Amino acid sequence: MLRPARPDPDKLASCRAALESELLAKLQQVESHTATGKGAAARQSLKEIDRRFGGLAAPRSVELAGKVELLPK
Secondary structure, three states, rough: OOOOOOHHHHHHHHHHHHHHHHHHHOOOOOOHHOOOOOOHHHHHHHHHHHHHHHHOOHHHHHHHHHHOOOOOO
C-alpha cells in the first residue's frame, strides 16, 4: 500500500492508442453522416460518443454537435 502499483508504460500507451483510434473512427462516422445529411444518425452517434468517451471527445465532438444541429431533424 505504501508503494502504489505502476502501470506498464507499453500497455498504457497501447491502451491509449486504441482508445484514440476508436474515438477518431467514431467521430469520422459522425462527419460522414453529417456530410450526407443523415441528421438522426449523426445525433445518435454523437450520443454514443458522449456516453463512451465523455470529455475526451471534446472539442471535436462539440464542433460536430454544432454542425449536426444545423441538419433537419
